[in-house]
Amino acid sequence: MSIYEQQDPPVRDTRLSIVDSYSGCGCDFVNCAKEGCMFKKDRSFWQANACQMSLSLMMAATVENSVIILHAPIGCGVQMSTLASNTDSGKLKRGLDNNSVVWLSTNMKKQDIIGGGEKSLRETIRYADKEFRPEIIFVVVTCAPSIIGDDVGEVVKSESENIAADITYIHCPGFKSRVVASAYDSFYHSLIKHIQFEPEPYVDYNPDDFANPYNRGGLVNYQYNKGRTVNLFNATSINPDDEAEIVRLLNALDLNVQIFAEYSSRDKMRFISEAALNVSMCNVHDDYILKYLEEKYGIPYIIQGMPLGKAGIRKWLVSIASFFGKEEMAERICDYEEKRLDAALEEFLPKLQGKRVLLGGGVVRVAEEARMLRELGMDVIGVRAYHYDNGAESVYEELGEELPDVPLAVSTQLFELVNQLKKTDPDIIVEHPGKHGWIAKTGYPSICLFGPGRPFLGYIGEYAFVRNLAFQLENHAFSKKLSKKIKLPYKKEWFDKDPYSYIKEGK
Numbered sequence: 001m002s003i004y005e006q007q008d009p010p011v012r013d014t015r016l017s018i019v020d021s022y023s024g025c026g027c028d029f030v031n032c033a034k035e036g037c038m039f040k041k042d043r044s045f046w047q048a049n050a051c052q053m054s055l056s057l058m059m060a061a062t063v064e065n066s067v068i069i070l071h072a073p074i075g076c077g078v079q080m081s082t083l084a085s086n087t088d089s090g091k092l093k094r095g096l097d098n099n100s101v102v103w104l105s106t107n108m109k110k111q112d113i114i115g116g117g118e119k120s121l122r123e124t125i126r127y128a129d130k131e132f133r134p135e136i137i138f139v140v141v142t143c144a145p146s147i148i149g150d151d152v153g154e155v156v157k158s159e160s161e162n163i164a165a166d167i168t169y170i171h172c173p174g175f176k177s178r179v180v181a182s183a184y185d186s187f188y189h190s191l192i193k194h195i196q197f198e199p200e201p202y203v204d205y206n207p208d209d210f211a212n213p214y215n216r217g218g219l220v221n222y223q224y225n226k227g228r229t230v231n232l233f234n235a236t237s238i239n240p241d242d243e244a245e246i247v248r249l250l251n252a253l254d255l256n257v258q259i260f261a262e263y264s265s266r267d268k269m270r271f272i273s274e275a276a277l278n279v280s281m282c283n284v285h286d287d288y289i290l291k292y293l294e295e296k297y298g299i300p301y302i303i304q305g306m307p308l309g310k311a312g313i314r315k316w317l318v319s320i321a322s323f324f325g326k327e328e329m330a331e332r333i334c335d336y337e338e339k340r341l342d343a344a345l346e347e348f349l350p351k352l353q354g355k356r357v358l359l360g361g362g363v364v365r366v367a368e369e370a371r372m373l374r375e376l377g378m379d380v381i382g383v384r385a386y387h388y389d390n391g392a393e394s395v396y397e398e399l400g401e402e403l404p405d406v407p408l409a410v411s412t413q414l415f416e417l418v419n420q421l422k423k424t425d426p427d428i429i430v431e432h433p434g435k436h437g438w439i440a441k442t443g444y445p446s447i448c449l450f451g452p453g454r455p456f457l458g459y460i461g462e463y464a465f466v467r468n469l470a471f472q473l474e475n476h477a478f479s480k481k482l483s484k485k486i487k488l489p490y491k492k493e494w495f496d497k498d499p500y501s502y503i504k505e506g507k
């Protein structure tokens with residue numbers, strides 16, 4: 001049975017060869033992965049720092065006219081307030097109605113855990129449909145109902161006949177995967193199972209037009225448009241400015257662009273099958289759905305690193321252009337854009353030269369960014385990827401060739417990061433959001449690897465990133481002052497050890 005036919009999606013820990021514990025250097029990283037020794041590594045001490053449910057929630061909350069039902073104890077919804085404000089601003093920046101995300105909780109208590117929570121889930125589904133009239137209801141299945149064995153699939157199936165909305169469920173108990181990126185597969189699986197990806201006759205198009213032998217022009221037009229349409233898959237870590245920049249570059253190749261699946265809607269998702277090519281901006285995020293769309297609709301896909309840094313953008317854009325026979329056009333666009341970027345960066349580059357930078361975050365993004373920072377003349381003294389899987393192999397092969405001596409770790413662990421900071425004393429840290437409070441407490445300046453406030457991808461992204469780097473390198477009094485007033489929660493003995501001393505051989 002295909003994984004897409006299964007009731008619940010597999011977690012990445014079983015779907016892919018994946019690892020979250022490694023320490024070595026650029027030159028032997030990929031070899032270690034190819035030989036399999038990397039995937040045997042583990043930690044004797046490990047701190048959980050994220051729940052995969054939260055990432056699925058992040059994606060579902062962006063879908064227009066939807067309601068989220070957390071089938072959970074009330075505490076699982078604690079993140080909804082911050083998440084809702086991010087989603088609101090994301091909608092606003094994309095020109096969508098910024099109706100705040102509607103979410104409900106089944107508020108599971110002791111009696112639900114003992115007797116089952118299906119009854120309250122049914123009541124909540126009917127209430128959500130009647131009260132809010134959404135287009136889609138996402139039931140988010142958390143740890144508690146998964147442990148007690150609530151049959152959410154059956155509840156969703158039977159209730160779909162009693163309500164007007166489309167309904168699906170996201171199976172994402174936080175305990176089930178150590179790799180939070182499993183959340184992306186869970187969200188896409190929920191769409192694949194219950195949301196329509198094909199245009200609806202007499203709603204989205206008139207089938208009589210295509211059947212009419214005197215209307216050949218309509219069919220030719222349709223085929224022409226579909227043949228130059230690209231589906232671009234976005235992510236929470238890709239902000240509206242990034243989307244605008246990438247659409248700008250693809251439009252310059254004379255391609256139509258449809259963006260899925262965040263900030264989309266039931267009506268828009270019916271056009272997912274209407275494209276010549278699916279393009280990912282981040283393979284960690286999208287490989288699950290792109291492989292499905294190829295299997296189901298025969299739409300090929302391109303997963304090619306990320307459009308970060310001049311070399312990365314060129315490679316990414318040319319790979320898409322080559323599908324449409326437009327490589328030369330893409331090369332010319334890149335030549336022109338690089339010239340403009342070089343002129344704009346001139347004033348900042350002297351401030352960056354030779355500065356020592358430590359990088360941490362998503363597996364593909366940090367590798368692409370490390371190469372970009374080297375291009376800019378910075379000294380990359382370490383790269384920490386949140387996890388590693390074989391999908392990132394080609395990016396790390398290139399990184400290993402360009403930066404063979406750079407220490408490379410696979411880690412989300414804060415205690416390891418703080419230790420590495422103290423040991424390596426970088427000038428600046430580029431890290432995933434969520435770590436910057438702790439970095440500031442150690443006294444080091446840092447900037448976000450991505451965030452909603454400014455562009456990161458494409459040429460505009462590189463310009464904004466460099467400008468921010470130069471500013472932070474010059475203005476780091478805040479973290480210096482803060483660190484003098486804060487006592488870190490680590491013993492002195494921890495700093496005498498190697499940051500990755502808890503990583504051990506063999507699972």
Ligand code: SF4
Pocket residue numbers: 051052053054072075076142143144172173174175
């Ligand atoms: S780990 Fe489980 S219990 Fe904790 S927030 Fe996530 S889904 Fe809820």
